[in-house]
Amino acid sequence: MPGGSARTGRRAGTRERGPPMTHRGSLLGLALVDAGVLTLVALPVLAGLLVRDSVGTASWVVIAAWAALALTAGLALVRREHRARGDLAARDAALAATRLTGHDWVWECDERLVVTDSGHAVSQLLGFGPEQCVGRHLDELLYDDTNRTHVRTQLEAAVSPGAPSAPRGLELAWRHADGQPVRLRGSAAPLHDRRGRVVGYRGACWRASEPTEAALVTEAAARRVTSLLGGSVRVDVALQPIVEVGSGRLIGAEALSRFSDGRPPTAWFDDARVGGLTRQLDEMTFLNALSAFDDLPGPAFLSVNASPELLLDAGFRNRVLRSGRPLDRLVVEVTEHSQVVDYDDLEAALTTLRRRGVRFAVDDTGAGYSSLNHVLRLRPDVIKLDRDLIADLGHDGARRALVTALVLLALEVGASVTGEGVETPDQLEALGALGVHHAQGYLLATPSTDTAAWEAWSRRTWRQGTHAPAAGR
Template sequence: MPDPVTGKARNRAAVTPGTGQLLRRIREVLPTGLRRIPAGCWLALVVLAEVVLALAVRIPSLFAPDIRGGTAGRLWALDIVALSLLPIVVFAALQLYQQRKRERAQASESSGYIEKVMRTSREWLWAVDATGTITFSSPMCEQLTGYSPSELVGSPIGLVLDPADLAAALKSQPVVEDESTFTGLVLVCRHRDGSRVLMEVAGQTVYGADGTGTGFEGTARAIDNPSSSDGAAEQIRERVTALVPGHGIVTAFQPIQCLSSGNVVGAEALSRFPLSDGTTTEAWFMQAASVGMEADLELLALRTALRTAARLPRDIYLAINLSPGVCLDPRVLEAISQGDIHPSRLVIEVTERQKVDDYGQLLGVLEPLRSSGVRVAIDDAGAGFASMQHIVQLKPDLIKLDRAIIRDIDSDPSHRALGAAMVGFAAETAALLVAEGIETAAELEAVTSLGMTAGQGYFLGRPTLEPRDWARWDKNTRPG
């Protein structure tokens, strides 16, 4: 008889009451608790019963031949009972096979859905362990960072995200009930090509069996630049404007040491936003630039740094970051001339926040500053093509080698080769070479042996807001 749905002939076994249907009917009348027992358990029980029955029947007859004569009929009866259990064993085995097949199909389908979601989602899923090493990365990372998942997994999170920025953002996040989770952090991701990507990060702490933190996991997504009429743009303008009259921005200083003597020779000014809501320093500047207020915020940071630097030891220089576009603003020269720091102690670090369209114009603006004693440095050298363009065109007094090159320079031959090349280039152009991001004794030894002039990084000294720390720098020596 054809099936009314498919039109195909139905299997006789499907319509003829047999052992399978009988067992299914028996299963239906079983209590709910018994029906939930997996087919594999039933199969194991039946096989065990078969083995026990066979042993109980045949083993005595092997060791007592006289039993066989009088009890042959009963032995055959027991054999028939044992054989009657075989259909149950076969049915249970088929049920177990089908159950495992369905589970594999469901797992494969779920895995396919998850992979499709990860490939099409704008969210970057990531995980890091307690050492800051990336242990998982979804495919979205390639669009956000320029690195493939295989390149990121096993690499330090510092490759794409400054751990100090993350720590500062977590510290400034509003207090929440669940301290293990964080959301709404606005950070800056370092793209492979040296550019910066603004992103929003959310995640949670991962705990081990003993209750201690073993790392973090979460998501990140790129933040699109708001349009001029967007409500988000207006909110950014209000936040930047509110910084001016109060103390919404302060300056921390990080020491820069001479590698040959270990003495502190300079300090980099790093802006901090005490009332921030999880937005990092660089993210503040990127958001301000997105609404045309980069110059206002950078000038506020410049004035604050010059005012605060009056408490630094007088024999060290002050390095301040300025983007190329802001250097063209006449208010920069005014702020420096009115500051408490003599221009001869000032170093302007030209950053890569903006593309330079006219180097001749930028050189013309920097010339009066250089004539007054101000020195020019190129920040993040080696991070991208733009920084090398800055070096060639601006002929800086200092070159700050990017931390991405300094990381593992003691063990990575390519990093060491690039570092050595930059030492030679700096010597040919009479520039001082500063290694940024020194975090280990091995890295310090490597950059010193290569002949780099100065160094900066957590191993040499962390950024600090405390004047008592600044006062010790005139006698500070290298760690260890």
């Protein structure tokens, strides 16, 4: 079997390469033909003997019937032998015609459709090792009942009398090891024993379309995210406090996702982008973040990221509105994973949430033209400064000038300003001097999943130049 295989002890799929009839049956057919022909040839001689011996008409009928029966039976056996040989050759040719490469999965099963042999390519296509396939019923490897029924119908047709060839080009959904469907094309042919009985099937499967390397990356990313969405990985909520610069009091917290498999959030969101599942992952993490309201002390607000694409989804907005959470304490940070095509539609979508008390923030303001356009078009309640603006704020006059301009813009549109990425006392002091209202960053606290830390933040007063404990990091 190409590429190696794993087998059971009894090779149920073994078959003869020769005809599915026995050699004895073939000889019997030829013998009957010979007997019939000899009888017909000998009829004149027999006729003379029968006339001489005054044999009756009934004997003539018996002799003629024997000749006809022997000739007919013999020819039938020979024709059957020839047809069976042709059918088997056609089926073998159909299977052999499938191009076998290192990426094709070749398998065999017995008459009950239990896998008896599997090539190693199954690990690339379905994520199973060959030894994991052997002993499994094909029904376990196929994705659903529709595909199982289709396979049975095709295999039954392949062994029916007069079937011209093996089923070819079947496209079926198989079950990957992670439970997700994988579409494969394939071919199969029956295996016969020495008596011509079907004892199993042999097939080959390959991807429905030969994927490029990029397509394989996309498929793998989508499979990982789909598994995550199905609950294979626990998603926890980590909060990072947002503090009022002047008083040092907790006024809110930003919700961040932490994944139990240890992969960084950026890796998961990159997978979602590559696999085309950004909106689905955004919604799952957003709704999951709302659970932090259960332990976040009031009246602190909860700030959660959402892409414009997600906010434009009416179903998502309805789920937020029906969540039963205190929406007057919810701040939605508008990120930009994709370009906003129509601001009028986005403004209308935000209005439905604003009517219920939801506030909005524009994230990473100052990082580029798009974030400034968000501020001008969406009129947010909060402007969050990009961390690059904060990095050298105390010594860079251009950065100070831009932050000052954004503070003035916030006053004009009725918004507050939050500085993100605060890591040093000098940065916190500079923000206060420029009129920035709120601060967030590692100087104050690292993101924490510890609900006891969340409670402690509400009793703490941050002072410029002090660092909060990194509880629950």
